[in-house]
Amino acid sequence: MKTPSARNVPALLQALHQEGYTGTVRVSGSPSGTIHLRDGLIGAIETPGAPTATSALLASGRIDDDAWLAACAAEPDADRLGSHLAAAGLIGAAELEVVCTAAVFDGAFAMALSPPGGWELTERQPTLLACPGVEPRPLAEETTRRIALLSRLWGPASELARVRPEPVTGRDTPESDGRLTRRHRDLLESVNGRRTPRDIAFSRGRGLYAVMLDLIRLEALQAVRWETGTSPAGRPSTAPRLPQGQAVSDELLPRAGPLPRRRPGGGPPNGDLGAKGG
Template identity: 35%
Template sequence: MAGIRDSLGRAGYDLLSRAVTQYAREKGDGGLRVSGQPGGVVHLRDGLVVAVASPGAPGPGTLLMRSGRSGAGAAELRVVRMMAMQDAVFAMVAGCVDGCVELEDPAEPPDALVVGEGATRLLQQAARKLAALDVMPHPVRPDRERPVPAIEVDVTQFGELQRELLIQSDGRRTARDIAFRTGRAVYPVTVEMARLLGAGFLECVEWAAPAVRIQLRMPPEGLRRRTPPTAERAVVAASPTPLPPLPPGPAPALPRRTPGASGITETLASEKHGASWKGFFRLRSGTAK
């Protein structure tokens, strides 16, 4: 499998970084539409990025609603909005960037930050996350790998996010898909998927392979949202011969986490920016016009 490092060397990443930082420095207020896969929209105010939306990552509303935290306070709401913004940038640079164009009369979204983030800092955070994924034993991308459980396991032996990944991985869902289904940021989901693949608990199968299903034994009262059930077990039914169960004892330990894999660890900081606007800014297909 090709590593993630090639994303950092492609013109698309350079284009996005150059476009956002230049727009922040020279104009400061407005927005850029990023074309590509998954693409997105970047909103700026006073030279700082205040919101980023992308179909490649859950927005603040999804993170709050799917996780059951709809009544968040002001401090938690800011953290969720910041996390969603950083996650959207990561999803864009982990994909393919074709070009950037200035939005006409952009309306600032209602979930914009009161105090934004410096464009350079925001892009550097995304670059560090890509580099961290690339050095893992089994690097993955948010919108590519669609794994299935590789062996029969008792999912109660795993952490909450790992348990959700084992249950949700069915050969059709990517890390991005699972992030939306579980109301989690796409970056930590991608990291945990890479760790489970590297440890042999998940595997990627060809589309032509026989369908793999996960059968769960649920407690009579059913499952509560984000609450580990008392007797939950994922069983992989494969054809023609079932895989042997794991030997008694705890599951093998997974590799150590990469620092910063589970959320926001950096402090907020602003950047200085110029006040002049040198004319209409437009970038297409990696060429400044």
Template identity: 50%
Template sequence: MTELNTRQPTAPRNVSSLLASLGEQKRNCTVLVTGTPGGAIHLRAGLVVAVETPGAPTVEGLLLRSGRVTEEAWAAVCAADPHHDRTAAELAGRGLIGAGEFEVVCTAAVFDGAFALSLTTPESWEVSEAMPVVRSGRTVHPERLIRESSNRLAVLSDERGSAGERARSRVRRTPAAEAVEATPGRSARLQAVLDAADGRRTSRDIAFTLGRGLYPVLLDLKRLEDEGTIERETRAPAPGRPSTAPRSLPPRETLPDMAAPGGGELPRRVPGTNSLQPSESPGPPTAR
């Protein structure tokens, strides 16, 4: 792991090393990552409080697309709390969502955003002043976040392709899906994912459509692929080209709720050489 100190300032070799250094210094800052998809990692006292990226739904997206909170209600919350300092209290006070559920959604978004960032190699990064962000009071140690992202990559990678290939591929139903749809007791969650697999959407599109995290959607797609009800396109869309697939579905039964997931001076901008990967030292146990 690259160490940063005032006597011998050196640039961290990757985002993981940077987060470790910021954690040691207990920094309040935002790391801006450029690339595809790129994003922002927010830290308070060296701990991660939020991760935002176009590669996965944010807290706002999870709340609105899942139907937990309406757009009008969310706009009222943001107007009353423009700096996102009291979001949990505003939501609870308006009877929209309890503090506990809000914490679950925020924590899931942290792990999901970090996982989305780990699917590709960043081009560069920059450490800026701490930026306002929707968050709960819960924090995550950088090492735990990195280890969890690595675990998720391993779970989704097999002889049929890597996690990144799965995330970029468009998926479609197979003829076998018609028979499965009529099976009694079919999970509404799985059925919703199956319905969204129209041959135009990627896993990211489906996650945004359903208001669920990217990783749990990828797990469901892997299960559907194992049972033969969906197939992935062999030719994936170019990494730098966003999908234009529609992100809305015909009216259907209410979707189930998302489950929770198990100083020295720093360089302003440096080239990236690696994505989020575990460092050499072990961290706290990962919560799934």
């Protein structure tokens, strides 16, 4: 391939996009990640930091395990698995596109929470794909927007990713007086003081970014609490924080659910793959 040395992952992906590259980019770091490209578009991102589309479909119960195993047996090429799932009536094509695209944006966000290491290019590896895929530039823009929003609402997103929230119990909690939505009540079922936002995302089959937004909301409502860590240098964070108990307007918290769509022609949906531009 002709891609020159890139200064960072977003720049690499943009160069691969211009080449129409099909293959895999393995990125080292914590968390690491595998980025799957088809004709220059990002079809999937797999990282220990966030649920994949497969995890979201199975953990949420949208597709049961037996049906999933039967579909995988019927269509062994994972690149074509999405079409098979829709043709078999296990999920609508539009819903599957939303789930797979959301997983791409969420995986990029999770990988951007810590500095990446190196990367290597390998051959195509079949996987469940968002079709037609996401262009690198809007993916990077959306990731930057998400990190900036979390910083404005709470503080450093990387620090929020490490908290272990616990539920607040008592007669006057938001859960007891009916102030929580069904989504928030469901999330509280996975809050136990030991799980991080990533753990909760995997257990619920939801995106990491969406879970972090909901935890900010629940903390503001005094439905959950956690101890705030310090910066890597050992100093308390000076990032903006909402005072405990101050309401967070739902208008400020974007829904997790359909994510920005890729626009034909390369226009940004309002999305990005890393706080560091490409």
